[in-house]
Amino acid sequence: MRFFTAAALLLASVPAVLGQNATLLAGLISLLNDAGLSQLVNVTSQVNTSAAGPSVLAQLSSGGTYVLFAPNNTAFQQASSRLPSDLDGLTDLIAYHIVSGNFTGVSTNYTNTTLGRTLLSDPKFVQLEASGEHQVLAWANRSDGQVHVLNQLNDTIVTNATTYGNITVYTIDNVLTIPETFAQTVPVNNASLFSTQAALSLVSVPYYNSSTNQTTNETLFEVLNSGLHGFTLFAPNNTAVQSVESNLTSLSSNQTALITLFQNHLINGSTVYSPLLSSANSTSAAGEPLTFVLNATGHYVTSGNVTARIVQPDVLLPNGVIHVIDRVLVNVQSDPSAASSA
Structure with missing residues (x-):
């Protein structure tokens, strides 16, 4: 019941932010729940109550093309002590799991990498050469035949891939770590x-x-x-x-x-x-x-x-x-x- 409540709370504020794209977000939430990613839905519902959260969700539901790196429930449980305790920190974390762009058919074998710009641009975590620049995420196929998100504190593997509209959902087995100093x-x-x-x-x-x-x-x-x-x-x-x-x-x-x-x-x-x-x-x-x-x-x-x-x-x-x-x-x-x- 808690997870359905989280989804309902998330969707309750969607129309004011997303207008006609509320349907897209509702479908994505349903897909995540069906895929056993209810903890991600729960965390995202919390993010939606932060100052910047609705803007992040509006981008994801804008009709653009994105890749969502979606930690499974076990990943969130294992990372519970490392998750930010404040809503702004959670928003930044979720923003780092969303990459803008179409990567259909793109595949690289390490040491070549695939890189994409995430939605994370908070200057607390991103101090690149251009003001407002977005942090990147890197991933590649390793010799084990699996796609790994690179240079993470915990080796992170893509365990499943599915699509909803223009959004590709990569299920991963760890919560990603935002680049550190x-x-x-x-x-x-x-x-x-x-x-x-x-x-x-x-x-x-x-x-x-x-x-x-x-x-x-x-x-x-x-x-x-x-x-x-x-x-x-x-x-x-x-x-x-x-x-x-x-x-x-x-x-x-x-x-x-x-x-x-x-x-x-x-x-x-x-x-x-x-x-x-x-x-x-x-x-x-x-x-x-x-x-x-x-x-x-x-x-x-x-x-x-x-x-x-x-x-x-x-x-x-x-x-x-x-x-x-x-x-x-x-x-x-x-x-x-x-x-x-x-």
Whole structure:
């Protein structure tokens, strides 16, 4: 009875918000209940009472094309202690489960990924380069033949797919986690060169703060964690760092060279997700060219005379993206003029 009551409460306020599209939402709610996704209906009914909730539901029921990643009842039960306790937080969480666009027939095999923009744009969770930008979600087929939502704290699998009108419903076995900060994300993604606050705090870089119109020296950790709005970082994994450990040790006493090395792993001001890399040859924060190749063996990035393979693409952050690579881009050359233009 509780779930039918939740659906009734949700639909009670629909006409004022959605007008003629109330029928579409009613049909979707019926489909979710029939599919055993009653907890999602219950949570969505709560979201509908928040300030932004009706707007999110209006978008979903606008007649546009969307993908709804729908956690099953067990997923909600397992995540009960992690769910936001406030309505605004629940609204943001539900918004992150809805992707805008038509992905019919789109299928990628990891390490290639499919990406879509979600309805999540709350600046508390999204600090990308453009104001009002929406956070993305990434998914792909893994070697087990199943579709996985990528870079989640809990491995998340699409267990069923169905459609209602222009809405595709992907049933998933976990509640999704909204991308967390650089400090929270990197240590669990095997990117040791950039994995600790201590290591990154050894490198100071000039940072321009647009809100104060001042340039100050900040640690690279602080810049990546909360300073930059929009960046792409190529982060070498443990094996990559170990293979050039002697080179890195020799650079440790040369702050200028160390800064340049880090900057040649970074695109400043642009969040470039993996499907866009091959068409977006870029300039690093040190002013050096970064070039990309995608072929049958994988996705590669080159800086100077070093080419690395992207082994874990699209590690999502509130303010950028990380691609984990299998080699350190040992390039200490720089072009200040090109860096300034970039």
